[in-house]
Amino acid sequence: MTDLAWFGHDVFFLGRRTIRRFYRVPSNPVSIVLYPLIQLIVFSQLYKDIVQLPGFGGGSYLAYLAPGQIAFTVFFAVAWSGGNLLYDYRNGYLDKLRIAPISRYAILAGEFVPLFVECVVMAGIILVLSALLGAPIATGLPGAIAVALLGGAFGVAWSGTSFVPALITKNEQATGTLSILFFPVAFMSTAFVPTGLMPEWLQMVNDWNPISHVIEAMRSLMTVGVEWDVLGRAVLSIVLLGLVLHAVTLWAFRRLTD
């Protein structure tokens, strides 16, 4: 086998372990899906009439809310993702992996590949439940798959917000509490209201808020159709965000394993 094939082989087995660790603690998948779902159901009832405000363009608030809640699922799936690696570092398992004849980047990839899968699946679940509750999917099945894939890609890019604190602080509590700092980024996004209803400074923030761009792309796929410019902005946000965060993650991981 070539080096690349072995790399894939190692990532597969490491990734399988990561996935196992995720679902063997049932509270992980349950709470990650349940929270956004509750938010979706409660808010869509509570603020049912909000769509009559200018900026929404009518429709149902549920349909408006659903893409944001998909983003929220991904956001939560990622919030603690760096914790696994930290746990392995703390209990010595990372050393065990480091002395195995594998590339150390396989260890990192063994976290990111499953994270992508988890995010796609979680996003898929919210998407299906939203559809059952009545949210439209204008682009049909291909669009739905695109939404889930966008969620997965965004999850991997955004996971730097958990990996960087984990690898730099090497402290579970700090990693947990620092992730709270990223919550406002989700709440300030266009998950709940369009930018038109936001104060000017928040509109400016959202021009640069990657979560908003991802939500807008999902929303357009669900309610409008394929809008390449909106999709392009989302992909660009994910790529740029991923490049920046993962450059730091890589640096911190190298520092930890040198």
Next chain:
Amino acid sequence: MSTLEVEHLVKVYPGGTRAVDDLTFQVGAGEFFGFLGPNGAGKTTTIRILATLMRATSGRAWVTGVEVAADPATVRARIGFAMQTVAVDPLATGRESLEIIGRLYRVPTKELTTRVDELLALMGLTDVAHRKTGTYSGGMRRRLDLASALVHRPAVLFLDEPTEGLDPQSRTALWDELRRIRAGGTTMFLTTHYMEEADELCDRIAIIDRGGIVVSGTPAELKRSVGADTVELRLVADSGDDVVEAQDEVERRLDAFPPLTSLERTETGVRLSLVEAGSAIPELFRRLDGDGVAIRGLTMSEPTLADVFLRYTGREIRAEEANQTIELGMWG
């Protein structure tokens, strides 16, 4: 070339601590070699350098002829390392834990199942193989960890304090397992601060203190180097009997007996300190032969490694709390 070859190894930590200070030693193929020393002596640092987890500040080391710093990947494929802190994944079962390690070491699929079964049996874990390791006892976790260091049949096995924290029964059981592994031809490098462990298992020991080797040799050589063995002679049948006369006679006959370094009277006879008692005893018997002295019993004891450690370091070895360093960054 020896299986392990270490030349002038030095490790200075960023804080300035000289953990390993100019170490040089060799371990031959199939040998069971031990580093005996107190916590903080540099044992773990040395083993982590040899196992490619840490870089030396200076000096060189070879494992199976491969230089550790130059080609860590090749070294990794040939070694197994049971670390001081047992690292098992609590959410994986015993079998899964061994399987993933086997996969990462590229053990062929067909061979892997057999190998895992074999190791589970060797470590007495077959019955619990399907249970998550989070439910295992400390001893079981230790054994699983050791098994995971053996999945790929390494040429060299590093063991960092392998029985730390085990109860005496589990410890003896683990010793048996280590002897079995060694019987298969594996070169063993062990660190310990338990005298008894080094004595029981090792062909050769290096006593390490403050980052350097103080003395090395076989356990027997080391003990001999400390000096005399103790020989106790029982001269009367019952402790109530008059022994003084016999004691006087022994003292007279052993006057100017070269191996004798001291003579002490006991309730039933004498306690002698003899250099190389094993070879001195025939001459001892010749001297004591004849009327007036009847030897009714003899016990002989060698010095222990504890005596050796005390002699060479001037301190007594004792088990202190683990020297784990806990890293706390600015956010911690």
